[in-house]
Amino acid sequence: MSDLSTTYLGLNLKNPLVASASPISRHVDKARKLEDAGISAIVMYSLFEEQIIHESLELDHYLTRGTDSYAEAMSYLPDGGMYSVGPEKYLNQLSGLKKALKIPVIGSLNGVSKGGWTKYAKQIQEAGADALELNLYFIPTDINLTGQELEKAQVELVAEVKSAITIPLAVKLSPFVTALPNFVRKIVDAGANGLVLFNRFYQPDFDLDELEIVHSLDLSTSADLRMPLRWVSILYGKVNTDFALTSGVHTASDVLKSMMAGAKVAMMASNLLQNGEQVIPSMLSELEAWMKEREYISIKQMQGSMSQKSVKEPAAFERANYMKVLNSYRELA
Secondary structure (H helix, E strand, C coil): CCECCEEECCEEECCCEEECCCHHHHCHHHHHHHHHHCCCEEECCCEEHHHHHHHHHHHHHHHHCCCCCCCCHHHCCHHHHCCCCHHHHHHHHHHHHHHHCCCCEEEEEECCCCCHHHHHHHHHHHCCCCEEEEECCCCCCCCCCCHHHHHHHHHHHHHHHHHHCCCCEEEEECCCCCCHHHHHHHHHHCCCCEEEECCCCCCCEEECCCCEEECCCCCCCHHHHHHHHHHHHHHECCECCEEEEECCCCCHHHHHHHHHHCCCEEEECHHHHHHCCCHHHHHHHHHHHHHHHCCCCEHHHHCCCCCCCCCCCHHHHCHHHHHHHHHHHHHHC
16 A cells, blocks of 8 residues: 655645645534545634734724723723624634644634734644644735835744744745745745745636626636646755645646645645535545556655656756747647
């Protein structure tokens, strides 16, 4: 029998299939079904910087309102104590998952700036998280903000979060960076134990009848695997960190490709949201069957075997590949 085990962020996992951040983790019963089906770890849905700041400001407003006229105003919550702080719900949910599951649970913070909100990294650790994933999801719209300034701020944020915790830290990145390898090196030097490639930017659409901006969720397909596959392949061996590949993981073939590129785990959400936990056993069975047929003893044996540093044609990951694809299209035409 082939050994499907892998390690990620110092965690020993029974296989490389991890449930990435999604609404599934809001429900303990659904998370338990993922575990029973064979998922090796689960990433919590994200706690957003904006959510923390908003809740803190709103709570501050209620706590300070009327303090001049009511001596004990600082000791009560409005509306009969029914006011509930969002981040606290998140921490309670995380604690509940840890109690219900045997597999590792990874907390998730989403933010881009330094500040008091980062104290929740430590609270996520205290709630029982086995590791923390920091999602650097940001769309720069200020024409005065330079790429260098933005990267510096994100590197400083990684360092600040890392200094607050002792559990492993993974950083989830965007592909839209001018010099990604250099930025990755800075993120790892700042303390990241792992990198998750990549977060997906959800794009707004226009409703031409109502003349409104429409926000819709388009789930990934296996075609979305190519960008993270390429960059994991390029970066593998150049920085000393664990790679997680996400966006486009739908089949056993996608998992195999992720491992051969150099990833330690393949993270999946869209397939689980569409089809449920029943897809997991078949993916793992197909993964093991493929390995047995080709005499792979373990997942670790194949990790990085098709990375840029390992293949016969390293230029296939670079500009030469662009020219080759265009020429092949002309030949077909």
